[in-house]
Amino acid sequence: MGTSVGANIKRERERLGWSQARLAREVCRAAGVVGEPVGRQEVSRWETGKRTPREWLPFLAAALSVPVDLLSAPQNPAEPSLPTLADFLPAEDVLEPLSGRAGRRIGIGEVVDLQQRVHSLRLADDVLAGGDLIRPALRDLRRAVKVYRESTYTREVARQLLIQIGELAQIAGWIASDAGQHEEAERIYRLGISAARQAEDHILAGNLAGSLAYQMSNTGREGEGVTLAQAALNDAGLDAPPKARALYLDRVAWAHTKAGGVANGQAAMRALGEAGEALSADSEGTESPPYLYWVDAGELKVMESRVYTELHRPLRAVPLLRGVLSGYDATHTREMALYLSWLAVALADANEPEEAAAVADRVITLGTDTPSERVAERIRVILERLQEFAGVPEVASLLADHPAA
Structure with a gap:
């Protein structure tokens, strides 16, 4: 019962x-x-x-x-629900080591093993969607917290464990958000922020806060998104590594874009320009955290094109998106579908409904077997945008083939 x-x-x-x-x-x-x-x-x-x-x-x-x-009433048999952080962690303060701990003593070797697991999860996220990864991600997070609470270790090992819990929370939060578990993702991000702050890793704390701000901006909490994204940037300061600062500015740009209005649009463009300047300061001798491996000029172009699309400036957005997509790794199915979705909307804004319908069809094909709520939401956005062109044969055919979407 x-x-x-x-x-x-x-x-x-x-x-x-x-x-x-x-x-x-x-x-x-x-x-x-x-x-x-x-x-x-x-x-x-x-x-x-x-x-x-x-x-x-x-x-x-x-x-x-x-x-x-x-x-x-008894439950009807159904698909097993996605797990939540509460299923994997104790109800009390999860980052409070247990008093009278009798667990084994661990050293830096266990930290390195956890670091490698976190990196493997990031690489898996490049090619798999949130629905595929949320269970192993939460299991790993539970295991890491359990080790921290129950083991004995030196102060430095404790700090390194907290950093890995923070890094694991960042990728687990991203995965949960991609699976459409937004409330769950927020709890995970906040756990990670707490761990990073206890470890005094302000760059990691800023990355986690920026990830949460990004989710807020995309889920109807635009004002909170602007505030948190700006706070993450401010807390990191001017001494943050170039890639980190570029990423924070990218999220500030997106937060302002989603907030809407002329002033926010101008703030978004300023942040994009500053992000480009920050990344250009990166060099071979500049050390950035390994988890920022994906932040590069191509990623900034993607964000720039998305901002232009959201601001209804297709003449800027379409060339940028086509340039990015021309060299993109096709094995990254989710990202390919997402980037194509922005191109479809930009083409509709450019009054090119036939081409928009062709791109939309490709997005739907890629998204069919991708358990990503981000992709599902973008498909809904595209089809809603194309309703305006329902009289165009190519669009009418697409809408007829995918009424449920």
Whole structure:
């Protein structure tokens, strides 16, 4: 019973868009109790089946505005739901080492092993989508936190472990976001920021904050995205490695673009220019963190073309995108689909619906077997944009072939 009830509670909570903490408060309010005898951790235990609500079930039903029978009904067999960070980490402060630890003593060798695993996950993310990678990513994150909490080590090894937890959280957060698990990704990013700050790695903390800002900008929290992206840039300072500074500025540019308006558009263009200048300062003798291996001139051109597309300046966007795509690695299916999606929209803005439809068809073909919410969302954007040209035969055929999309 516990597992079915937990799944039902989670489903109804997510239907309302509530966090676990919000549900805990609403349950206490429905029960008319003083204080908060039910907290987020207890809701997490109910949802994962570790505990059964029992006497709290009627108050849960009242808070969620559903019948009690609905919460206790058995689940129909379905695809296993994607895991969450709560499934893999303890409910208490996950970065607090256990008192009286009796675990084995570890050295820098274990840190190097974890570093290699994190890098392997990054490389896998280049060719696989979030839906394929979220389970191993969260398992690795749990394992890293468990080692940190239960083992003994020197102060320097502790710092290096925290850095690897931060790096692992960055890629795991990105993977969760790509799988459409945005609330989960935010929790992971915040865990990583905490780890990076404890390790006093301000560059890594800025990278994590910038990743979270990027997600906010893309999920209807544009104002927060601008604020956080700018804070990440400011905190890193002018001494940040060129690649890191270029990436922070890239995210500032995108945040302003998504915020909309003339002033934000101008701020976006300024940030793009500064990103290019920062990257041009990079040289063979400049050391940047290894996880920024993908930040290069081509990546900045992609962001520039996306900004131009979002600002409805197709004459700038189309040549940039075609240039990037002409030399792009076709094995990176998700990125290829995403970049082509921007080209399709830019072509529609340029009043080239026939060519836009051809590119859109390719995006849909690439996205069919790619479990990426980013790609799915871009397909929806393209098809909505092409509705304006529904009278064009090529567009009409595409819309007829993909009505569900």
